[in-house]
Amino acid sequence: MPVFKSYVLGMAMAHLLWLYFFTTGHLLRRKALEQSRSFLITDLVITSVAGMAVAGFCLLLLGFTHLLNRPGILLALVFEGLLFLWLKGENWLSYSFWQKICRRFVGAWTVPALFIYLLFLILAVPAVLPPTFSDSVSYHLAYAVDWANAGRIYVDPFLRFPYYANNFLLFYSALFVLKLGSYCHFLNWLCGLLTCLGVLAFFTPVENPFREGTSTWKLSRPQHFLIPLCVALSPVFLRYLNVAYIDVPIGLFLLIPILCAYRSSSGQPFERELVVSAAFCGGMKLTLIGHLPFFVGSLLFATARRLPRRQIAVLCLLLVSLSLPWYLRNLFEAHDPTPPVFNFLFKHPDPIFKDDPFPYTADTMTERKPSHLLLLPFRFFTYPQSENFREWGITAMILLLYAPILFLLAQVFWRNRWHAPPRLIYLSLAAAYLTLPWLFSSLGRYALHWYPVLAAWVGVMVSDICARTEALWSSRLVTSITRTVAAVFCIALIIPSPARSSKRFYRDYYGITRSLLGSDTNLKDYLKKDLSGYLASQAVIATLVSNQKTNTKVLLLPGVVGLTFYFRKANMITLGDYTGPAGYMELWTGVEQGNCLPYLTRLDVSVVIVQPHHEEAWWPRFYDPFRSQLKEYGFSEYRTDERNVAIFLRGDIHPNRKLIPVTR
Template identity: 25%
Template sequence: MNKLEFLLGQYGALALVVAACWGWGEALLRLLKIDRDPAMRLGAPLAITLGLGISICVLQGLAIAGQLTAFYVGLLIAVGMLLGAWHVLAHKPLLRWPAWRPGWQEMPRSDRWGLAALAAVLLSTLTAPLPPPTQWDELMYHLPHAQQWAVSGRLTVNEWLRYPWFPYDFDLLYAGALLFGNDVLPHLLHALAGWLTAWLIYRLGVQHLDRLTACVAASLWVLLAADEFIRAYVDMGVALFVLVAGASYQAWRSTDDRRWLLPCAFALGLAVGSKYQALTLLPLFAVGLIWRDRRPTTWLLVVGALLVPCIYWYGRNALLTGDPFNPMGGRIFGFTDWNASDHHWQFEDLRRARGWPAWPLWPALVVPFIPALRRSMAVRRALIMGGYMTLTWAASVPYPRYLLSAYPVLVLLSAASSMYLIRLASTAIPALRQRVVVKVAATLLLIYLTLMATAEIVRYWKRISPTPEARAALLTQRVPGYPLWAHLKTHPVGRIYQLGSEDSLYYAPQPIWGEVFGPWRYSDYASLPPAQLHRKLTQEHFDALAIHSERFPGVASQPEFERYFERVWTEGAVKLYKLKPPVAP
């Protein structure tokens, strides 16, 4: 019952956020007087996404002004909910089930199977976001930065953490959640981006392809992005904003209504304000705009909408470090906290992890050779966008997770070609035309997806931690050094330098120094003999040294190490040593 109450409470909090975002986003759509056509309306998922973007901009403004507090965030949610209530009461026809959509009974059997399969796939993500944070990057920098903004109420540059100069639009949502002491809600906010993306993929698939293909595409997205539903990263947020930008661009080209360029540019600005990789999309959209509309007023509107969510990060970096893309532009603009070696090893690390796109995406390559698909203008634009994103990814850093922002377009193309080929095969092979064969195959697939969803629900249900005791037990098991960090929050030992525990810093007392890159890089400390290490740490005013003994086994095992360092905590893999007073020569 505790876990069920926890689940309902967390989803209740998410429902408040969704309702507020829908209120803000619908207000923007009504102000622009777009997305009104019932046959092409993207509706709620588009409104909620734009509402998320508006919330990010408001949170950014509050944090810049030093007013990021629970009161103002609560006010932001309350106003959004009031706007939503007003839309419901004043525009009830918007909420009616559109007459052009067939009911369940009138749908073809294949569409019903597709919807049932999609429901099973979505159900598999139900409990995935609910365990406490345990994933590497969220503990290393996403949540620690958000935590510092929530504690200070302002946008601080936290130089002891990795990537202090990155653009962090989506992470501002996490800071808002942490103001209320809820670090599971960031998981749900990232998962929300994934669910909204699936919803938009389905809507776009129905509009431009057919319902069954839309179900296949949305299911592929959820399955391929399954690991992202358990994390407070930004990748699904970037994918959502990129998809909204592409869908808005398509709506502009099909209606010739330039008001659609505002949500297009705004969503693109949110993507660029959340991850540097999204910058590669700017040339593609710029060429598309130049090709169609070169009016100065159009460009002013587009550039303004693009810059609102992201100009702060790039302007701040340019003013304070001279590199608007710090640290990635260091070779061009000069290095500040990083050096050339850090830059080299960062990209070398990504290259070592490079890989091919997921195999379910490969059928997208067949789309150009299918005349029935190639005749669709929307499909041709999707091909250009998906191809461009894949090529820029392959030419820069072919790290599989960095392609995630292209997945929504690629799964639509892949599903379109796969369904076309399956239907073609069914007409050519008599056995595939038999209803019993199709029914058995569909039933087996649905059973498999249902079993998979059940297994995933149970898997993450076991990790839900509704009580402090359950949470501590799980984190002790899954986060190296958690018991030490929990102890130090109540028994501080002064300024700490750590070696090898960057994947648990969210739970450590802040600030805590020590990183792979930057001015406190491990390589400048770990190789020193005990006497020199002690002298360096003393000169930098450190009081204690925490060492992940499995990742840096040779540091504490050196001769005379205990002459300079006193053991304080030896449980688990992370050990703590206090610096002894300087030893006389």
């Protein structure tokens, strides 16, 4: 499909999803509140993300009840329409209903928000590229398409991280069910856009410019335009914005509960949205359940002075209950609520898998020396490609990582001089707390989980300082100087890492964007060029289909594990990982002992795809005897136009014409 057509269709899908999420979020809003005031950018963001969480829980229910298919999704939509009729007294099929929804959606926008939106339209161009990137094809999309093919959530022990918490992957599954899987990257783009709009919502004035008759230009400040760019233009954010990794969505769902607590008041009650968004976040990844006490504390902060205790207790119970479905599934099916990778990490016995000798997460741990931790943000900024971070770069705002902690200490020692409002204290605590897990595992992409919260804190502080300065010296000159200084400071925070890797990333990213904007090339050409083994995968899929052997298994060795998604999309089972029942260590041991046949026979492997040449120095010591043993067991070797991809077919498999036999 041409690039422009793919971009237009992807953007159309993303905006339809956004409108659907925004509409669904209205189920959580009080009817009296909707009639009392106009919609602000805060309402737009919170309502959209809360609606996304509600839709995600619906998909979770469909997945567990074996209804993750088109009739099931249609049934969920009909049920939602009935809920609107019952709870709101509104007809989802009426013109007046959609007129009201669209009026609120459009009326919430401010000039800075429109500026961010227009920027993101440009940043979305690489989202048209097919999935090829690391975990997105070996893990996230593989699970999603597997569940879509099966029409339900089930545990496949051969996929990475079985018995895991995977709320967000259900959105990908729904797109595959609806034959829209080619545009799944645009869903991540939407999460990135909502993240930056959420950052802006923290320090956007609560006054409604349309109601007060004030121009949005007069209410806008330099920080409204510039602070969200500290996130949006960061290399680490751009790298994961348009791929099927879930770090950008995690950052969104960690940001929104904090925004709900920060903005909640008697006139703006967001406790319902806080509950669903926080609970959904708790089921997005294994480690996020550890934030459950923080979410409960945020809920208490938002409701303690407004709601009766019984209602607060019900909300807390609902928050905890909605966070636990994946762990309850594990308890019922495996008699252990924790996923195997968690047991591996802490060396606990696992009821399903044996303890694998390969420490999958060992090289992601951060050195614990105080001096090392103290300099961590400075090292990330100056040397982002180091073993601790493994990224291209980040913006200078990272240097303010410890600023919220310093602010809290200042409040302790100088509280008599200036006592900050409670919500600013809460935001500072949240910004300081969310960075703690990163100090233990400082991979650069994990910073995306808390970086938007840090940006929100910086924006609030800059806005507060500017407002106090302008109020203290009420003159046009002071106002101009204050805004100029604020603009210069915010621009300085957008400066990327000085490392060469950062410059190279920007050159490549915008180079790809420019080439795609002026290209009519078929996007499959990118797959052939950027995904090692793609041609081999298509030839093998055609071969297994023609031989009616789709129930056998394909073994993928390191270097071609990214093909997992494309085999799973064709409803074929793949093996190949360092953990689980088909772990590589058993294969390595078998090859070393001169007999890997038991491994291949036990797993019913009919095809092996491997790279003859690999970057590891020890690879020839494995590949050469492995190749000899495969031929001894009756496997035949084939190639495609890709030089460094070898395909071995079992003797009962007849090759497709695209496979070239190797006779030597």
